[in-house]
Amino acid sequence: MIKNNFLFFKDRAGRANFIKNEFHKYIGESESILDVGCSGNDLKKIVGKKVFGIDISGTPDKNVDLEKESLSSFSDSSYDLIVCTEVLEHIDNLYAVLDDMSRVSKKYILISLPNCPDIWKVLRIILTGRTGKFYGLPGGKPTDRHKWFFSWKELDEFFLSYCQKNNLRIKEDFVHFNYTNSFSGILVKTFLRLFPIKSFAQSYWVLIEKK
Secondary structure, three states: OOEEEOOOOOOHHHHHHHHHHHOHHHHHHOOOEEEEOOOOOHHHHHHOOOEEEEEOOOOOOEEOOHHHHOOOOOOOOOEEEEEEEOOHHHOOOHHHHHHHHHHHEEEEEEEEEEOOOOHHHHHHHHHHOOOOOOOOOOOOOOOOOOOOOOOHHHHHHHHHHHHHHOOEEEEEEEEEOOOOOOHHHHHHHHHHHHOOOHHHOOEEEEEEEEO
């Protein structure tokens, strides 16, 4: 059964710390880690030189445009662990990149994706009539968009099916309730620990293992 995680992080650096702490076992046993969509290479700053970061912008070790080349420049089974958090929803070729990560990984693939219709986003649309910066139709061409829209339940079902078809297994998965440690945030988390309504979660995380 899919678990719930309530640990808060604020930004990309915080997310890198979250990854290091929550998945320390797999990071520790991995000699090489490929961080797909690394942005400022925060995971490398925390974990060390065994992390190799790629992205189209920011400060990666290598500039890679996933929509143009996927992971074609990387050899089969060349990294023990691949990390890809909050990336796949931004690219058209989600399936191709996912297949490439399965090819390049030797042991594990860690993925996180947004629970797009979380309750707060739905309420915002109802109350304001606006879909937010990742969707909608701004006056100028945006540089950062979500090209997919899925719920935590759809993601859970998709990865179960994907793993069954590709000789993989789900090692861990959970939905993440990323609420602050402020008074109001603690109240929300207390309520959700008693009544874990997964529609309140902001993201879905899955750790995939190659058989």
